[in-house]
Every structure is written in C-alpha cells, then in structure tokens.
Amino acid sequence: MDNMRAPVEMEMSKLPNLTVGDVYVDTPRMTTRNVNVFYGDKMAIDDVTLDIAEKQVISFIGPSGCGKSTFLRCLNRMNDTIDSCRVEGQIKLDDQNIYDPHIDVVPLRASVGMVFQKPNPFPKSIFDNVAYGPRIHGLASSKDELDGIVEASLRRAGLWEEVADRLDQSGTGLSGGQQQRLCIARAIAVSPEVILMDEPCSALDPIATARIEELIFELREEFTIVIVTHSMQQAARVSNRTAYFHLGRLVEVGETSTIFTNPQHELTNSYITGRFG
Amino acid sequence: MSEPRKGIIPPQVAISRVNASLAARRAGERRFRTYGRIAIGIALAFLVLLFVSIFTKGIPGFFQYYVTLEVVVDREKIDPAGDLSVQSLYDGDARGIIRNALYKATGAEGRSGRKAAGKLISKGAEQRLREAIIKDPSLLGKTVAMKFALDDDADSFLRGYISSAVPEKDRRINDKQIEFINKLQKLQLISYDFSDYLIFGSASRDPEIAGIKGAFVGSMLTLAVCLVLAFPMGVATAVYLEEFAPKNRITEIIEVNINNLAAVPSVVFGILGLAVFIGIFGMPRSIPLIGGVVLALMTLPTIIISSRAAIRAVPPSIRDAALGVGASRLQTVTHHVLPLAMPGMLTGTIIGMAQALGETAPLLMIGMVAFIVDIPGGVTDPGTVLPVQIFMWADFAERMFIHKTSAAIIVLLGFLILMNAIAIFIRNRLERRW
Amino acid sequence: MQSSHHTSSAFDQDLHEMSEKVRSLANLVERQLNAVTQSLSTLEDKGLDKLIKRDKKVDKLESEIIEQAVEVIALRAPRAEDLRLVLVIQKIATILERMGDYARNTANRTKVILAEGPTIVPVGDLRQMAELTMEMLNDVMAAFDAVDVELAIKVRNSDVKVDKLHTKIHRSLVKAAQNDPDHLIASVHLLFIVKNFERIGDYATGIAEQVYFLANGELVDEFRPKADKTSWNS
Numbered sequence: 013m014d015n016m017r018a019p020v021e022m023e024m025s026k027l028p029n030l031t032v033g034d035v036y037v038d039t040p041r042m043t044t045r046n047v048n049v050f051y052g053d054k055m056a057i058d059d060v061t062l063d064i065a066e067k068q069v070i071s072f073i074g075p076s077g078c079g080k081s082t083f084l085r086c087l088n089r090m091n092d093t094i095d096s097c098r099v100e101g102q103i104k105l106d107d108q109n110i111y112d113p114h115i116d117v118v119p120l121r122a123s124v125g126m127v128f129q130k131p132n133p134f135p136k137s138i139f140d141n142v143a144y145g146p147r148i149h150g151l152a153s154s155k156d157e158l159d160g161i162v163e164a165s166l167r168r169a170g171l172w173e174e175v176a177d178r179l180d181q182s183g184t185g186l187s188g189g190q191q192q193r194l195c196i197a198r199a200i201a202v203s204p205e206v207i208l209m210d211e212p213c214s215a216l217d218p219i220a221t222a223r224i225e226e227l228i229f230e231l232r233e234e235f236t237i238v239i240v241t242h243s244m245q246q247a248a249r250v251s252n253r254t255a256y257f258h259l260g261r262l263v264e265v266g267e268t269s270t271i272f273t274n275p276q277h278e279l280t281n282s283y284i285t286g287r288f289g
Numbered sequence: 290m291s292e293p294r295k296g297i298i299p300p301q302v303a304i305s306r307v308n309a310s311l312a313a314r315r316a317g318e319r320r321f322r323t324y325g326r327i328a329i330g331i332a333l334a335f336l337v338l339l340f341v342s343i344f345t346k347g348i349p350g351f352f353q354y355y356v357t358l359e360v361v362v363d364r365e366k367i368d369p370a371g372d373l374s375v376q377s378l379y380d381g382d383a384r385g386i387i388r389n390a391l392y393k394a395t396g397a398e399g400r401s402g403r404k405a406a407g408k409l410i411s412k413g414a415e416q417r418l419r420e421a422i423i424k425d426p427s428l429l430g431k432t433v434a435m436k437f438a439l440d441d442d443a444d445s446f447l448r449g450y451i452s453s454a455v456p457e458k459d460r461r462i463n464d465k466q467i468e469f470i471n472k473l474q475k476l477q478l479i480s481y482d483f484s485d486y487l488i489f490g491s492a493s494r495d496p497e498i499a500g501i502k503g504a505f506v507g508s509m510l511t512l513a514v515c516l517v518l519a520f521p522m523g524v525a526t527a528v529y530l531e532e533f534a535p536k537n538r539i540t541e542i543i544e545v546n547i548n549n550l551a552a553v554p555s556v557v558f559g560i561l562g563l564a565v566f567i568g569i570f571g572m573p574r575s576i577p578l579i580g581g582v583v584l585a586l587m588t589l590p591t592i593i594i595s596s597r598a599a600i601r602a603v604p605p606s607i608r609d610a611a612l613g614v615g616a617s618r619l620q621t622v623t624h625h626v627l628p629l630a631m632p633g634m635l636t637g638t639i640i641g642m643a644q645a646l647g648e649t650a651p652l653l654m655i656g657m658v659a660f661i662v663d664i665p666g667g668v669t670d671p672g673t674v675l676p677v678q679i680f681m682w683a684d685f686a687e688r689m690f691i692h693k694t695s696a697a698i699i700v701l702l703g704f705l706i707l708m709n710a711i712a713i714f715i716r717n718r719l720e721r722r723w
Numbered sequence: 724m725q726s727s728h729h730t731s732s733a734f735d736q737d738l739h740e741m742s743e744k745v746r747s748l749a750n751l752v753e754r755q756l757n758a759v760t761q762s763l764s765t766l767e768d769k770g771l772d773k774l775i776k777r778d779k780k781v782d783k784l785e786s787e788i789i790e791q792a793v794e795v796i797a798l799r800a801p802r803a804e805d806l807r808l809v810l811v812i813q814k815i816a817t818i819l820e821r822m823g824d825y826a827r828n829t830a831n832r833t834k835v836i837l838a839e840g841p842t843i844v845p846v847g848d849l850r851q852m853a854e855l856t857m858e859m860l861n862d863v864m865a866a867f868d869a870v871d872v873e874l875a876i877k878v879r880n881s882d883v884k885v886d887k888l889h890t891k892i893h894r895s896l897v898k899a900a901q902n903d904p905d906h907l908i909a910s911v912h913l914l915f916i917v918k919n920f921e922r923i924g925d926y927a928t929g930i931a932e933q934v935y936f937l938a939n940g941e942l943v944d945e946f947r948p949k950a951d952k953t954s955w956n957s
Contacts, residue, residue, distance in 0.1 A: 093612065095536060122615035132606035134625060144624070145614040195610070202615060222730035229733060248798040249731060272797040 023279070024259060032277045033266035037065040041206055041236040042087060042124075047101035049082055049091070049260075056082045058260040060101075064206070069228060069237040071247035071268075074257035075283065080240045083257070084208050087238065088124035089117050105206070122149055125199035129211040131191035133183035133198070138175050141183040141194055142166060145202035161201055168234075169197035170227050189220025193227065200235075207231070209239045213246065225250045244284065248272050256280045343695055343702070350696025353484040353497060353689070354444045355436040356410065356473055358390040360418065364429045367418070373426055383415040387437065394478060395469040405465040411438040413486070413498035438486060439479070441496040441689045443470060447479070450688045487696055491662050492678065496689035499682070501697050503664045507577055507657070507672030508646060514581020514668055515588060515645050520638050522585075523592030524627075527634070530593075531600040532622050551590035558587045559654025567655060574656035578668040583651045588641040595637025599630040632719035639712035643705050649676040675701050737795050738808060741788060745812045748784045748819045749864045753857060755781070755826035756923070760853040762833050763916070764846055771830045781823035788816040804937075811937045815867065818926045818933075822860070825919040832912040839909045843899050845892055849913075852888045852920050859885070859927040866931065872938045875931040879943070885924035886951040892917045893953045921951065 040063035049057035057079045064070055064087075072080035082091070089110060091097040103110050110120055122145065133141050142162045145151075152158035162179075166172040171193045175186070183194055192212060199207055209228070213221040228237060228250050241247050247254050248268060255265040256279070264271065264280040275281045282288065298306070366386055370377035388407055391397070397406035414437035421435065422428055438444075442461045445451050447470065451462050462470075473479050490500025526547075534540040562583035566572045572579055603626050611621040657673045658681065665672030673681075675697065682694040729735050755774055762769045792813040795801060801809055836844065859878050866874035893914065900910035935943045 088613070090609070090612065093608075118615050118617050120615075121613060126609075126613035128606065128609055128613070130606060132604075132610040134607065134610060135629065144611075144616075148614075148616055148620055148624075198610075198614060219730075226730050226732060229731070245800055248800070249734075269794050269798060273793055 026279055027259060027261050028263060028277060031061065031262045032264040032280070033270075035062055035262075035265055037063045039066045040064055041066040041106070043102075043104045044086075045102040045104075047083070047086065047099065047103060049079070049086060049100075050098040051094070052096045056260055057086070060262045062255060062262055062265060064236060064238060065253065066236050067232060067234070068252040069232050069239060069250055070253040070255060070265075071239045071241055071251035072255050072257055073241060073244055073247045073283070074263075075288075076242070077259075078257040079260040080257045081210055084210055084238060084240045087206070087208055088121050088126055090121075090126065092117060119149070122202040123204055124206045124208060125202060125204035127192070127195050127199055127207065127209045127212050130215050131188060131195050133186070133191050133194050135182065135184050137180045138166075138183050138186075138194060139179040142197050142201045145198060149202060151202065165197040165201040166194075168200050168231070169193045170223070170230075171197055187220070188216050189223060192216060192220070192224060196224075196227065196231075200231075204235065206236045206238065209237065211240055211242060214242065221246070244272075256283060258283070343698055346692060347695030347699040349448070350689075350692035350694070350699075351484055351487060352481055353486065354439045354447050355480050355482050356391075356394075356439055357434055357436050357478045357480065358387065358394055359432055360386060360390045360435050361432045362386065362422070362428050362430060367422060368429065373423065378419045378422065383418045387414050387418060394476065395472055397469060402465060405463060406469055409440055409443045409466055409469060411440050411497045412495055413438060413490075413493070436480070436482070438484075438497045441687050444497055445688045446470065447481075448688070487693060488700075491664055492660055492673070492681075493662065496685070496687045496693060499690070499693060501675060501678055501700060503661055504673050504675045504678035504697075505700075506664050507580075507661075508674040508676075510577035510665060510668050510672065511580040511584060511652075511657075511674055512642055512646060514578055515584040516638070516642060518582060518585035519588050519592055519641070523589050523638070524596055524634055526589075527593050527596030527600055528622060528627070531597055532618065532626065547590050547593055551594060554650075555587050555648055556650040556654060558583050559651030561586065562651065562655045573669070573671070575658070575661075575671045575673070576669050577657075577665060577672050577674075579655050580652050580657050580674065581668065583655060584645040584648060587648065587651060588645050591641040591644070592634075592638050595640070596630070596634045599633025599637065600626060602633060603629045632716055636712045636716045639708055639715070643708040643712075646708065647676055647701065647705060649674075649680055652677055653680075731799075734799050734801075734805075737791070737799065738805065741791055741795065741809065741812050744784060744788050744791070745816050745819070746864070746868070748781065748788065748816055749860065751777070751781055751784065752819045752823045752826065753860060755823055755830075756853065756857050756860070759826050759830045759833060760850060760857070762830070762837075763844070763853065764850040766837065766844060766846065768834065768837055771834050774830045775827050778823055778827040781820055785816045785820035785823075789813060804940075807937050807940060811867075811933045814933050815930050818929050822923050822926050825923055829916050829919050832916050836909045836912050836916075839906065843903060843906050843909060844913060845895060848888065848892045848895075849917070849920075852885060852892065852917065855881075855885050855888065856920050856923045856927060859924055860930075863927050863930045863934065866934045867937075870934065870938050872935055875934040875938075876945075879928045879931040879935075882924045882928045883950045885921060886949060889917055889921040889924075889951060890953050 042064040044060060044062050044064075047057055047060045048055065060083060072084060074080050085091045086099055086103060087110075091099060099111060105120070105123065108115065110124075134144060136144070139162055142165050143158055146158060146161050152161055163172060163176075166175065171190060174190065175181075175194075183191065186194060192215075196207075196212075213224050216224065225246065228239070231237060232252070239247070239251065251268050253265060254268045254271040256263045256271065256275075256277075258279050264275060264277045266276070271280065272284060275284055363386060364371075367381040367383055368377050369381050387410065388403070391406050391410055392403055395406045395409075397403045417437060418435065439447070442451070443466065446462045446467065451460055453460075453464075453467055457463055470479070486498045486500045488500060489502050490498050491503035493499040530540065530544065534543075562579055566579050566582065567574055607625050607629065608621055611625045612618075616624065652674055657677055660681075661671050661673055663670070679694055679697045679701065682690050682697065755777065758770055758774045762771055792809050795809055796806075799805075859881060862874060863878045865871070866878065896910055896914050896917065900907055900914075903910075932943045935941075
C-alpha cells in the first residue's frame, strides 16, 4: 500500500506553484482567474489561471482524473447540473463574470457551445436537430431564415453535401462521424463565440477523427475552440496552444510546437515522452 | 519463464481434470433444464385447465333459447291511448298479446294449462314487444312473427339440466310444460341463438334477460375517471421526483411512501374512499366518480413508479445535449425527456388501468354493489362495474347465471388481454434505440 | 509529390513547404557551384566575395529545414512514406549544406590562386569535372522531384567518371608540382579544389541513395563502382 501512495505524493510535490509558460494572451476571449472546483470536499481543480485566446484552438491534456474535463465544464457552467459541485474564482467571457448571480445560464450556453464525447444527436430529424437551438432562442424570424441557419450550419460542419437530400431523416441513423459533425452543426447553429469540445473524437474511428480534426482546423477562423483530449497526438495535430493539467493543477501552457518539442516542466516532459514512472 | 509458475495447474493436467468434471456438469445442466420444463408444463397445464373450464361454461352463456310466435298486434290492446306514448304502452296489455300468441302455438287450454304455458316465456318478452312497436309503429295492426326469450327454467330444461325422470313435485318444470315445449319444438318454433340480452341487457333478477351492458358502461366510466385523474398526476409526480426534486430528506420520505403504497391491499383504498368521500364529504355512494377516484389513488403508485423508470431510461446524454445548446431545465424535460419516456409511461399506465379494470374489493367498499337496472348516463349516476357484476351473479343459484357469469368473465378477460396487447404494441412500436 | 492528400491540410502544407525549401536550397547550391566554376574556367574573379557571403543563406536555409523537420515529426507523427520523406529531406538538406561549404571553400582557394597567378590551372579538365558534378546534382534533384529511382541509380553510377577525372587531374597536378616548384601554393590549393569537386560528386551519390530509400524504404546495398585511386600510390 505504501508503494502505491508514494508516487502520487511525489508527483504532488513536483507540482509547480505557478503555471509554467504563457498563461496570458493579448486578445483573450475568455479568462479564468484562480479557479477552484470542489466535488463535495474533494478538490478537483486547484487555483487555475488561464486565458483562452480568441479564434484559436487550445487543447487541455493530462492523465485521467487531472481535472481537464471538470475545468472545461466550468466554462459553460455545465457543472451546475451536478449538485455537489462548487466553483470558486472568476471566469469571464468578454469581461463578464459568468458565475455572477445575475447571469442567466441559458444564453451563456448559447454563446459557449459544447460538443460531447459520445455523439448525442436528438432522436429527431436532422433538420430538427440543428433547428432546435435557433428555435428555442428565437434566432430566426421566418421559416426561410431558419432554413438558412440550418443549411449554413451544416455546411460549416462539412455535413451538408451528405445530408442535403435527407434532412427529414432521423439524426440517429447517421454514422458515428456524421453524428458528431451533426452535433457540431447543432452547436454552431446558435452562433456561439466559443465552442467547447470534450474528447470529441474518442468514440470515432481514425478516418472520422481525421475529418473532424480538419473541421476544427477550419473552424478556428470563426470560433474560439477549447478541446479536451486524452490523445496527445490529437492535441499536437490540432491546437495552437496546449495546456497540461496534472492532479487538478495547470502545470504548463504554451505554443503547441514548444510543448511537444521542448516542454519546460519535468511533469509535462514525463507525460509527453511517455515516462509515467 | 525460467521459474515454474507456482499454483497454476499445467495445461495437460488441467485438461484431463476439466474433462473428468464435464460429465457431472452436463448432467447438472440437464437436470436443471428438466426441472424448468416440468415447472412450465405444470403451469401450462393449469392454464389450459382454467381456460377450458371458463370456456366450456362461458360459451353457452352467449347463447340462449328463443321461441318464435305469431303475434297479432292489436292496436287498441297495446296502445289504448293511441299516441304511442310510454305511458300508454305501459297501460296497454302487451303481455296479453304475447300470451295469446303463446296459447295459440302451444294449444294451451284451461286455467292450469294457460298458467303453465305463460310461465314458459320470459318476463322480459313484453318489454321487447313494446320496444319493437316504438321502433316500428307500422307493426300496429299487423300480425308479425317475433322472437322472445324463453324463461330460464324452460331454457335449463332444454339444455338438459332438468330431467323428466325426476318426480314432478321436485322439478321446476311440470309435465304440462314439458309437453308444450316438445310441441313447440316439433313445430320448429324454438331456436338456440346468440343472446342479445347478455351484451345489451342490463342487470336483472331474471337470468334470461340479465346482461352486462350496465356494468360495462359503469366500468368504462369508472376507468375514464381513473385515467383522467391518475395519468396527469402520476406523470407530473414522476417528472418532479426525477428531474426537479432536490436530493434531501423530504424527497426521500416521499419516494419511500410512494413505493410502499404500491403494495397496499386495494381494499384499503376502498375504506379510504368510504371514510373520506362518502363519510366526510357526503358524496353519494355507488357512483363511477367515487369509484374512479378510489381506483386512481390505487393505480397512482404504479403509474408513478413505471413513469420514473421510463424517465430514468432516457440517457443523460440527451439531457446534456439539450442543456448544452441552451435549453432550460423545463424545456429539456418537455421537449426531450418526456417524449422519449412517453412510450414507457403509456405502457405502465395501460397496465395499471388493466389492473383497475379487474378490481372488485375497493368498489365493494364504496357500495358499487347496487342493483342498478338503468344504465348510468354519467359519472354521477349510480352504477356498477363488471367485476362486481360477476361477483353478484356468482351468488345466484339459477343455472343460467352460471353460464352468464362465465360468459361475463370471458368478456372481462377479453378486455384485459386487449389492454395488455395494446400496451405491448405501443411499447414495441415506439421503443427507441438510442 | 504524393498523389492523394492528407485529410489534414496543414500536414500537406508542412510537407510541401519542406520540399519547396529543399529545392530552393538545391537551386542555391547550384548557383554557388556555377559561380565558382565560372571563375575557375575564365580565371577571373566573377563575384567570389558575394558567393562567400551567400553561403550564410545556405546555412540558414538548412537550419530552417532541420527545425521544421523536428516540428513535423513531433506534431504530425508521420508514418511510412511521409516519415521517409521528412527524414530524407533532412538528410539531403545537410548534404546540400556541405556542398555549399565546399563551394565556399573552393571560392576562397580560387581567390588565392588568382592572386598567385593562374598559369598552371588545368582549366579544361577542371571545368569538365565541375560540369559533371553539377550535372549530377541537377539530375539527382530531378530524381528527388519525380522520385525516379532509375535516374538516381544512374547518377550514383556516374560518380565513376568524376572519380576517374579526379585521379587524372590529381596525378597531373602532382607532376606539375614536382616540375614547377614556384607555383607550389597554387598547386596545393588546386589539389584541394579538385578534391572538393570529387567530394561534391560523392555527396550527390549520397542524395541519390536517399532518393532510393525514399522510394523503396530500404537502403541501397548494391555495390557502387569506385574509381578513386588517389589514396594509394599510382
């Protein structure tokens, strides 16, 4: 038993007090300052300060249980759905603290969209899947406008060509990769500024994964994207900046090429090179 | 590789040991399968026994004996006032007209002869004639051939339950009557037809004209009340408990109580209805409204439990997806969770309704035992329900009631099977694969 | 170069950039060689200083290619032919940079010779040798462009001619040095120059071997004919 506990304690002692690398950027879309997250008494995120740069892709990497998904879900307050979860600190979207009691979480989630690990289209038609968000938020003033939003979103997600002639068919009848692109189209349809992706490709095969990664590469021209991934390779392929989390703390953040060719902190280095102890 | 693996049996030894034990394992499996088959066989045998018993008793209940008579519809006799009003028809002598036709057909003479003949025909025959006149006034003044039901004693004799070998004073039918019946049979005036009384007649002390229509309508009204009350409340409660209730002590207490209520004997709900609605609120007894309320209370726990299961079966990924796109908690539930849970909820509700359809004890408690001849027009008219009707008929001694009771059971079973089939159909058609 | 594209357009872009850079590097080195050959053939200083300065560009371009190769390997995890392409481009870049060094070295020595008095320079032979090596470089880069294994093998085998010429010129220069000690310095530098060109020829075959590896995924094991007999006594 002692043997199992020691490595974790050793690792904890290696955690830096201050994040290594460039935490701040010149044009941030979202900023987080001293964020702590608790599940009951257990601390899941420990004092994370990070800027999310505008129109860039930043990926969160780290071992299982390091808190990257937890932190991601703070950015659109999806953690509100978990009763025991408590968030401290400040998270701002365009200078507005999203945890302010006056903020309504519903429009926040339209501005900060989310794509989940397992593709989860509604069991409705393809059209209704994409149109649901605009409908409930009242984005379209006419049927034509709604049609336009649906088409544009499907095009942006690279799915239009494949489904244009069968918009009334069920969304769940598509392949896994297509379903995930449908979910991306659904998120895009409500005109978000930021798109959060929680391991979007982990349930997909390599070809579907490559297509989604290419899509993410294109989407960065319009949206700010935050990805959580347990595949280092994916982070290397897809993101501008990479943030490495470990045991709830943000150890290092920087340009992806730097993190993967020359990481500064020894924990980052161990993770990247596959020397897990 | 260089160290021997301590404790692990080498493969060759293991294989021989596995093979050695194989025979015993297979024998055990075979025994288990045999036990299972025997158990199923016994269960099936009892089921077959049950159905055979019900059907052999019940099918004859759908038929009864009729006699065709040439009826001279004397205008003045049947409609003295001449205006075809109900009062006039009742003042008239429909019975006499029928009797005349009967005497003519049987050749009955003399007081004792005519008395004997008169008892052969059902007391409901005159009502039949009256109804026929009202329906078709052109019959007045004509001579028409009409079918009337035979009295239940004559009916029983024809079915063979009354033997002429028994001494006359111990029989319900005397020799004269037997003579008349034989005569009518020779004239081919007696027929064994589908009983229109069973389905369309209402409750009666006379078995030959007794029917389930009143009870049936009462059952439908009661179920309707039950459904209208229990379904919305059950669904709403399930939604609240699953989606919105905070996880605290109060919610736990509510949940435990609901689960326990499902196990409460149904008669207790009847006592509750008696004490509260009839005792405290002073509402009338024996009306489908009260019956429906009592049954609603009884089926509510069932509906809540099955609805909760249906809601829980909706995968959380759907909720996440809806919340992620910016739907509020309420929108998520009404747009996504409820439609997906609805098949399960409906199935549970229909099964609950089927249970309620067959309930007798609580309705007995609130007095829906009343002998009601009129068919209830609304939920506040006194009425009874089919299981109670069956229960009451089972008490009566006449042979015909035995048949009709079984026939009514068949009707009730038929509806239960139909409702369960609908539930299964809905479940299969609408079931989603996520 | 490959017929179909990667799903990741950024990956395609990276590989394309690297290929373009190595081609530019080759063109630059060819220019350097051409310039120094011109000066040697005409025995006039035709932009030798500029050439020497331009070698910095060669070095810089090679560094860029190496850096980009490291990044591509780290970020894209190339496999199969993509991995071979990255490794081959890296190797070729290094080889070309060495060729550039030799060109610069030759230019420096040419300056010295021209100052001394160029009477003993075997212009004809030198030019022939230079042109042979430049042709080898040109051909082998064409082979790289088209991944043409036959052309690469041809280049690899043609190094024999360069070696033979090298042996010939080497012997005549030694004789000339023995007969004409006044021009010893020039002779010594000329020996080095001729050696440089011989090395450039060898490097060109090195590039050819890389092209073979790129195409076939194996190293060349065929025996390469060599005819450089200068290392032992003639």
